[in-house]
Amino acid sequence: MLIINNLHASVEGKEILKGINLTVNAGEVHAIMGPNGSGKSTLASVLAGRADYEITGGEVLFDGKDLLDMSPEERSHEGVFLAFQYPVEIPGVSTANFLKTALNEVRKHRGEEQLDAMDFLKLMKEKAKLMEIDMTFLQRSLNEGFSGGEKKRNEIFQMAMLDPKLSILDETDSGLDIDALKIVSNGVNTLRSKDNASIVITHYQRLLDYIIPDFVHVLYNGRIVKSGGKELALELEARGYDWVKEEANG
Amino acid sequence: MAILDEVVSRDYQYGFVSDIEQEIAPKGLSEDVVRMISAKKNEPEWMLEWRLKAFRLWLTMREPKWPNVHYPEIDFKNMSYYAAPKVNTDAPLSLDDIDPEIRKTFDKLGISLIEQQRLSGIAVDAVFDSVSVATTFKAKLAEKGIIFCSMSEAIKEHPELIQKYIGSVVPVSDNFYSALNSAVFSDGSFCFIPKGVRCPMELSTYFRINAKDTGQFERTLIVAEEGSYVSYLEGCTAPMRDEHQLHAAVVEIVAHANAEVKYSTVQNWYPGDKDGKGGIYNFVTKRGICLGNNSKISWTQVETGSAITWKYPSVILKGDNSIGEFYSVAVTNNYQQADTGTKMMHIGKNTKSRIVSKGISAGKSHNSYRGLVKINKTASNARNFSQCDSLLIGDRCGAHTFPYLEVSNSSSMVEHEATTSKIGEDILFYCNQRGIPTEEAIALIVNGYCKEVMNQLPMEFAVEAQRLLAVSLEGSVG
Numbered sequence: 115m116l117i118i119n120n121l122h123a124s125v126e127g128k129e130i131l132k133g134i135n136l137t138v139n140a141g142e143v144h145a146i147m148g149p150n151g152s153g154k155s156t157l158a159s160v161l162a163g164r165a166d167y168e169i170t171g172g173e174v175l176f177d178g179k180d181l182l183d184m185s186p187e188e189r190s191h192e193g194v195f196l197a198f199q200y201p202v203e204i205p206g207v208s209t210a211n212f213l214k215t216a217l218n219e220v221r222k223h224r225g226e227e228q229l230d231a232m233d234f235l236k237l238m239k240e241k242a243k244l245m246e247i248d249m250t251f252l253q254r255s256l257n258e259g260f261s262g263g264e265k266k267r268n269e270i271f272q273m274a275m276l277d278p279k280l281s282i283l284d285e286t287d288s289g290l291d292i293d294a295l296k297i298v299s300n301g302v303n304t305l306r307s308k309d310n311a312s313i314v315i316t317h318y319q320r321l322l323d324y325i326i327p328d329f330v331h332v333l334y335n336g337r338i339v340k341s342g343g344k345e346l347a348l349e350l351e352a353r354g355y356d357w358v359k360e361e362a363n364g
Numbered sequence: 365m366a367i368l369d370e371v372v373s374r375d376y377q378y379g380f381v382s383d384i385e386q387e388i389a390p391k392g393l394s395e396d397v398v399r400m401i402s403a404k405k406n407e408p409e410w411m412l413e414w415r416l417k418a419f420r421l422w423l424t425m426r427e428p429k430w431p432n433v434h435y436p437e438i439d440f441k442n443m444s445y446y447a448a449p450k451v452n453t454d455a456p457l458s459l460d461d462i463d464p465e466i467r468k469t470f471d472k473l474g475i476s477l478i479e480q481q482r483l484s485g486i487a488v489d490a491v492f493d494s495v496s497v498a499t500t501f502k503a504k505l506a507e508k509g510i511i512f513c514s515m516s517e518a519i520k521e522h523p524e525l526i527q528k529y530i531g532s533v534v535p536v537s538d539n540f541y542s543a544l545n546s547a548v549f550s551d552g553s554f555c556f557i558p559k560g561v562r563c564p565m566e567l568s569t570y571f572r573i574n575a576k577d578t579g580q581f582e583r584t585l586i587v588a589e590e591g592s593y594v595s596y597l598e599g600c601t602a603p604m605r606d607e608h609q610l611h612a613a614v615v616e617i618v619a620h621a622n623a624e625v626k627y628s629t630v631q632n633w634y635p636g637d638k639d640g641k642g643g644i645y646n647f648v649t650k651r652g653i654c655l656g657n658n659s660k661i662s663w664t665q666v667e668t669g670s671a672i673t674w675k676y677p678s679v680i681l682k683g684d685n686s687i688g689e690f691y692s693v694a695v696t697n698n699y700q701q702a703d704t705g706t707k708m709m710h711i712g713k714n715t716k717s718r719i720v721s722k723g724i725s726a727g728k729s730h731n732s733y734r735g736l737v738k739i740n741k742t743a744s745n746a747r748n749f750s751q752c753d754s755l756l757i758g759d760r761c762g763a764h765t766f767p768y769l770e771v772s773n774s775s776s777m778v779e780h781e782a783t784t785s786k787i788g789e790d791i792l793f794y795c796n797q798r799g800i801p802t803e804e805a806i807a808l809i810v811n812g813y814c815k816e817v818m819n820q821l822p823m824e825f826a827v828e829a830q831r832l833l834a835v836s837l838e839g840s841v842g
Contacts, residue, residue, distance in 0.1 A: 162797050165789070186796035195797075202794045205785050206812030215808055216798040223799070255812075272798065 115140050115177060115311050116280055122171035123160045129170065130156045132336035138280070141308040145322055145347060146315045148333035149355045154315045155199060157333070158284040161313075162196040163189050176280070190216075191223035193279030197269040197286050204256040209268060210238060212256050213275050220276065241274040245301045262289035270301040281305075281312045287321035299324030319351035332358050392441045395419060398547050401445065405516050408523060418536045418546030425540045431703035432732040432764055433672050435645065438610060445548040445581070505563070510594075511556040512567055515583050518554035525556060529587055533616035533653045533680070541612040542649045545581045549614070552582035557592035557623070566822050568597040584615040588623035590656065595626040597825055609634075611670075613648045621656025621683060626664070628821050629677075630829050633669035635836075638727075640699030643671025650677035654686030654712075662689040663706065664820040666829040668836040671700060676734065678707035681715035681743070688717040691817040693829075695836045696729030696761070705735035705766075710743035710776070719750040722814050725761035726837055732764040737778055739771045746776040755813050756786040757806065757837065785813075807834045 116138040123131040130153045138144055148154050160167050161174065163186035174181040176192060184192065204212065218228045229237070242249055245267055257265050266286055273281055283302070287295055302312065302325050314325055322330070322344065330346040331338045334355070339362040340346065350358070398419050402412040427438070505512050511522060519526050536546040557563055588594055598615075611633065619625050627650075636643025646669075652661035663677035679688030690706035708717035717737065725731040737748045754763035767780055787809055795805035810833055811818070818826050 162793075164793055185801075186793060187799050187801050190797055190799035198794065198797075202791045204791060204794075204809060204812075205783070206815065207809055208812075211812065212798070212808070215804065216795075216800050219799040219801070219804065276798065 116181075116313075117175040118172070119174070120172040121157075121160070121169070121174060123156060123167045123169050125156070125167050130167075130336055131160065133172070134333075134336075134338060136331065136338060138311050138313065140279075140311055142328045143306065143312045143314060143325065145325075145327035145330045145344075146313060146333055146338075147317070147319075147330060147347065147350060149359070150317070152333045153336045154317075154333050155284055158196060158199075158282050158313075158315055161189075161282055162186060162194065187219070188223075190276075190278075191220050195273050195276055195278035195281045197266075197273060197281065197283045199284040199286075199288065201257050201265045201269055203258045203260075205258050207256050208254060209252040209256045209271075213238070213252075213272060216272075217275060237275065241271060244274055244304055245271040246297050247271055263291060263294035266290055267294060267298055267301075270298050274301060274305055277305075277310075279310050281310070283312065283314045283316075285315055285317065287316055287318065295321065296324060319347045322347045334359055334362050337362075392443070393419075393445055393548065397445055401548055401550065405519075407516075407519055410523070410527065411519055414530070414536075415547050418543050419548075421537055422540070422543035422547055425543055427540050428674075431674050431734070432730065432766070433674060433701040433703050435672055435701075438645070440544075443610065445550075505565075508561050508564065509558040510561060510563055511554065513554055515549070515552040515554050515585070518585075522554070522556070525587065526554070526585070529585055529616065529618055530583075531616075533618060533651050534614050534649050539649060541647045542614050545583060545612050545614045545649070549581045549583035552584045552613070554584070555586045555594065555596065557588045557594045559589040560591045561589075562592065563594040566595050566597050568599070580609075580611045580613070582613045584613070586615075586617045586625055586627070586652075588617075588619045588625050588659075590620045591622040592620075593624045595822060596628070597822065598627070598629045599632070599825075599828075609643075610645045611647070613650075615648070615650040615677075617652030617661055619652065619654050619656065619659035619661050619686075622658045623656065624660040624662075625652065626662045627652070627677070628825055629663075629665040629667070630821075630825060630832060631665065631667045631669050631673070632832055632836075634671075635669045635698065635700050636671040638698045640671070643700070644669065646670035646673045646675065648673075648675040650675065651680065651707075652678070652688075653680040654683050654688060654715075656686075657683040657712070658685045659683050660687040660689075662687075662691070662820070664689075664691040664817065665693070665704075666814075666817070666821070666832065667692070667694040667702060667704060668832050670702075673700075673702040673704055675704045676706055678709070679717065680709045680711065681717065681746075682711045683715075684712040685714045685716075686712055687715070689820075690717075690719045690721070690735075691820045692721045693724070693814045693817045693833070694722070694731055694733075695724045695833060696726070696731045697836055698727040698729060700727075700729045702730070703732040703734055705733045707736040707738070708748060710737075710739040710746040710748070712743060714745045714747075715743055716747045717749075719748070719752070720816055721750075721752045722817055723752075723754045723763055724757065724810060724813070724837070725754070725763050726757035728760050730762040730764070732766060734766040734768075736768040736770070738769075739773050739776045739778070741772045743773050744775045746773060748776075748778045750778075750780045752780070752782045753813070754782075754784045755810070756784070759786075759788070803834075806837055810834075810837060 118134050118136040121131055121134040146154055169182055181189060214234050257268060286298060327344050330342055330344060332340040340358055395416060398415050402415055534542050536543055555567055586596060617625050633644035633646055654661055661679045667673055677690060681688050688708050694702045694704050696702050705721060706719055719735055721733045723731040723733055733752045739746045752765050756763055763784060765782055769778055771778060792802050792805055811830060818829060821829055
């Protein structure tokens, strides 16, 4: 589904990603771990198409198409979803209205008819139940005055609504208490299927107790320096990142 | 920064010039010009005297410098103060008599009078440059005793009403532009709703400036007698001109006891090009008085046009329990400047006012809210609520808020809330990531932001206003 080949990216002339290689197939969950400043969030932003980054080399193929050539909204229409580390607040626009617009843009792209109000409401009720979200919550302005945990939960709710092929969760666990973490993970696990895939970016192993990854990669200094199964996450938890850094530097 | 840096602007859609033979007064302003205007319009002596008094007063006055807007000195001598399409007779026009060119202009504006008449049930008094071209539905309204006609006609047909009310809400001496308007006003609308009558349709005026170098000085007067109701719509457009054109209108509203007047404006005067060249100077005085008890005046405005807007639709709350409302959306893009707001003057007991102002600034524009809430000693238990929000699109525009409060009665309650938010690249990227392209994202956010004001507009106007908002902000980011 996703093939990243020797991807290089810089911000303001400083190289952050220094040759990333990663292949993600349908049905897989990949965890990307690594110390602060290793380039995890940059990778997420570059895949979603944030304008602040300059691609200096490599390629990214998504279902065989050149992802880097697409605008952020085209990537979204193709099925790429980013759960933001810091979701924005949009005053005056309810979550429901926002999602209706988003969903209809995707449908327009696919040549499908606009979703009518009743069908949309039905879909929203179903997904809200999944994420244990109160419907009145969705009539409030998007993320305005929401707690950190509520914003993250709203991200996963949006993911459920938009039903993407590839979800990138950027530090979704940060700022979550254990109850919120369970709800969010439960949502992600329910959405898991053989047709979609996820990249879960996290600093801590904790999230991976709930979302069990198929692969774990360690990102350090702009490169993936170690890959393994879910047991790698446990090893990192026990031993920290220093041994991986030493291996990489040595 | 990449996205917001690419600032482009869509062309003004209504910028065509109609090729019609016009009668234009020589440039400059003197007593002779005032006399000429009055004579052209066959006005009675009292009207001429009123104009001349205003003119002499104007000569002693100076342009206001306190608004937060900047523009080169206006050369009042190098301007023509009257332009009228040439007509064969002085007789009132029926729809069939209208110059086909003018009809075409209205068609382009999407307000074909015939269509209007047939389909929308709105009575339109169209002011083309300075003379009221046609008034529709007059007969139907007359059955109810409602008078809806051009100001020129009203001066001749209903002199007692005009003499009683003109200048009673906005005195000639009120300000520089009201004095100027009083001296040279060319036409406008007059509307009178008799006691107990509920006007069965929305009344509408469509203003359009056509001639080069002419100021448009309309004068509108609305009188609602006891227990009556009227909803009045005003829409404005102007052709594209490189030079600046002056528009200095005066609107007066009188609401007697238990009467209600709703005045809605969608202002889309030519704002100038994306480099700030040309555009209308819109210096307008609008004021209503709730003269009787339990009366209500409500202003709703959507301001998207003009190079400079200077406008404070106000309400004098004289009657006990009277209500004043002001709902405003003001959009500025490119180099536009707006200094707009309201004044609520509480005099009667238990008077209430509500102010909801939504400013939107994009490009390199500046948008100021300026409002005064004044509660007199006599206004016991007066209430005011003000909400002033600013929305910034990009980071090269400015939003300013100047709220003034003068409270002289301790039993009153005044509330003021203000917010500033910004549509920055992070919000746009977030929307893009969810599949919503930038233009749609801005429309979505702006419509959400303005909802409270838009809901006040009559249905057919709300649709137009929403479209206008989208068009005005199109290209505000690349």
